[in-house]
Amino acid sequence: MELLLEKTGDDMENIRMELEKLVSYTLGRDVITASDVEEICTTRITSRVFNMVEAITEGNVRKALDLYEDLLALKEEPRKILPLIGRQFNQIFQVKELMSQGMNRGAIGSALKLKPYIAGKLMNQARAYSPDRLRAAVNLCTDTEEAVKTGQLNDRMAVELLITGKY
Numbered sequence: 433m434e435l436l437l438e439k440t441g442d443d444m445e446n447i448r449m450e451l452e453k454l455v456s457y458t459l460g461r462d463v464i465t466a467s468d469v470e471e472i473c474t475t476r477i478t479s480r481v482f483n484m485v486e487a488i489t490e491g492n493v494r495k496a497l498d499l500y501e502d503l504l505a506l507k508e509e510p511r512k513i514l515p516l517i518g519r520q521f522n523q524i525f526q527v528k529e530l531m532s533q534g535m536n537r538g539a540i541g542s543a544l545k546l547k548p549y550i551a552g553k554l555m556n557q558a559r560a561y562s563p564d565r566l567r568a569a570v571n572l573c574t575d576t577e578e579a580v581k582t583g584q585l586n587d588r589m590a591v592e593l594l595i596t597g598k599y
Contacts, residue, residue, distance in 0.1 A: 434549045435466050435469045435470070436450065436451075436454075436469050436473060437547065437549070438479055438482075438549070438550075439469065439473045439474070439475045439476070439479055440473060440474075440476065441476050441478065441479070446476075450472075450473045450474065453472050453473065454468060454469065454472055454473065457471070457472045477503065477506075477508055477512070477513075477516070478516060480499055480502065480503055481503075481513060481516040481517060481520060482520060482553070483499055484496050484499040484500060484503075484517070484595070485517060485520040485521065485524075485557065486553070486557060487499060488595060489524075489557045489560040489561065490560070493595060493596055493597075496595045497592070497595055497596075500513070500591060500592070500595060504588075509587070510587035510588045510590065510591045511580070511587045513591055514573070514576065514577055514580060514587060514590060514591055514594075515577060517573055517591070517594060518570065518573030518574060518576075518577060521566065521569045521570050521573055522570050522573075523544065523546075523554055524554055524557050524558050524561065524566055524569075525558075525563075525566040525567060525569075525570050526544060527540055527544070527551065527554040527555055527557075527558045528558040528561065528563055528566055529563070530543055530544070531555060531558060532563070537551045537552045537555060538551075540554075540555065572594065573594065576590045576593070576594055577590075
């Protein structure tokens with residue numbers, strides 16, 4: 433269920449449509465497996481960006497670049513991807529701050545209006561960074577977005593530089 437929600441988000445109409453696809457795909461079976469969800473359900477752009485940032489926090493640049501290439505193949509514009517990366521790092525930073533105050537997954541989810549499982553995933557990502565490094569990542573995302581908007585940097589290259597940490 434968590435995998436389904438991770439892929440679909442919290443839009444009830446999207447969840448309904450994805451569940452209909454799953455039920456049709458698994459017709460006659462009693463159990464829907466994680467591989468069924470992976471096979472059938474469409475992953476939203478925000479989920480792909482979440483996975484991309486997760487790969488960055490794990491130091492898996494190749495995976496992050498592959499996910500970025502997947503987004504480009506789906507005709508997603510780098511201009512739309514860039515602020516989502518910044519938003520993700522900002523959320524990780526906020527989670528890190530709340531963790532330092534001793535908040536647990538449920539309290540963090542409630543404070544940031546996130547599902548508890550999303551808060552948990554963000555907590556895992558936050559553990560990979562110091563507060564200063566996260567602040568620097570958020571600032572780098574902001575500076576990169578500004579460089580794109582002022583024409584100093586190509587948007588596709590800007591995202592690649594952020595992923596590789598070369599900017």
